[in-house]
Amino acid sequence: MTATAPELLTGLTEIVDEICGSATAEKVTLDATFDDDLQIDSLTMVEVVVACEEKFGVRIPDEALENLKTVGDAVTFISDAGVAA
């Protein structure tokens, strides 16, 4: 079964909460940008990516990362990768 967009958003929010804390997790929306809105720096973004790969069983290559500006971009990428929930 493929995870739905709301399920992916919930999962991503959990990851952000774990890595960046609840104050940042509260700001997570599909439109939120990782850099400006969530203030996630490049090192921490690598952690978020690795956590997504573990949680959703996808591979997010560095080339793809450049296009993941918002949380919604990440949800779409993971969803398109056909992830098991």
Place this chain on the structure above:
Amino acid sequence: MTAPHRARVAITGLGAVTPLGPDVAALWEGLLTGRSGARLLDEPAFADSPVRLAATCDIEGRLDRVEARTLDRVQQLALIAAREAWADAGSPEVDPERIAVVVGSGIGGALTILGQHDVLRESGARRVSPHLIPMLMPNGPAATVGLEFKARAGVHTTVSACASGAEGIALALDILRSGRADVVIAGGAEACVHPLPIAGFAQMRALSTRHDAPEAASRPYDKARDGFVLGEGAGIVILETEEHAAARGARIHGHLAGAGIAADAHHVTAPDPSGSGAGRSITLALRDAGLQPTDIGSINAHATSTPLGDIAEAEAFKIALGDHRPPVTAIKSCTGHLLGAAGAVEAIAAVLAVREGVVPPIRNLDDPDDAVDLDLVRVTPRAHPHEAALSTSFGFGGHDVSLVVTR
């Protein structure tokens, strides 16, 4: 040639997280009551360790989860002690370009490098933390403290094994006298209680193996001493030029009157049995402070509880102080050996001894070694009003650092 102008340096803030407790108050109370911070390492990771003794700090809940996860434990300890010291100094408003940092560490982010090596072997390179490098680098604790207080006058790391913390304070004195900063946040931090460093020290036969009585294991100058007890912690002091401290009406704990640095050039780990390098560092510190041997009212000895080291240090006191025998304490009997943090924590104890007019007792000193002719303070604190204290620190590599603190 005339001596250059020497700014007087005030000590306006103290911070320490040690096996005796969360702050300077707990450290001092523990020293006065002769409490031990040593314990048996009963965690499964140490089950096969040849030595299962250490003196560890409880910092659970001191930093928030997010703050802690990108900082190695040595950085966390440095940050906790620095926050206490800065608050103790009254959280002064200082131009960031006039604040410098020196935080020494003997080993750096050892727990991170070892833990992440396990991750690499078990899960591969893509699972290695992107924070690995800033967490393992030896300048990590200094960088963490520098970021916290926006210090922009230079952030430095002294690395001289068990003299790192004392050397950090000595470098801070140079920085203030040279006019490169008005305030320096200085000290040392260490956190390497892990089976690998313990195995390494154990292979050197440097550690006590008194497993049946952990609290009796660290016993400087006692006939039955058999090595040191590995500890962790951090000590940080806020140093200011007297002028800067006076201008803001700061409370002054005491003064850093002088520092002396020498090297044995004898053996990479064994102390020079003649004590000549160590003795020279004391003589240099006295000269730097403009004091005579007889001005020294107490000594906070390096005294790690190793059979050879304690005796070599006693020789050094003889060389530098002659017949003058001020009361000597050795706080590693309580704290364990905090390696790169030791010199900083002990400088704090020396400041408090002068400020309070009390020399803490050496714990576990049941049967003083006849080879040591010193006035060792035992059993109870000694009320002893005095104006100046000497604190000595020596490190693998032959590093000798002595500090003189005054009222």
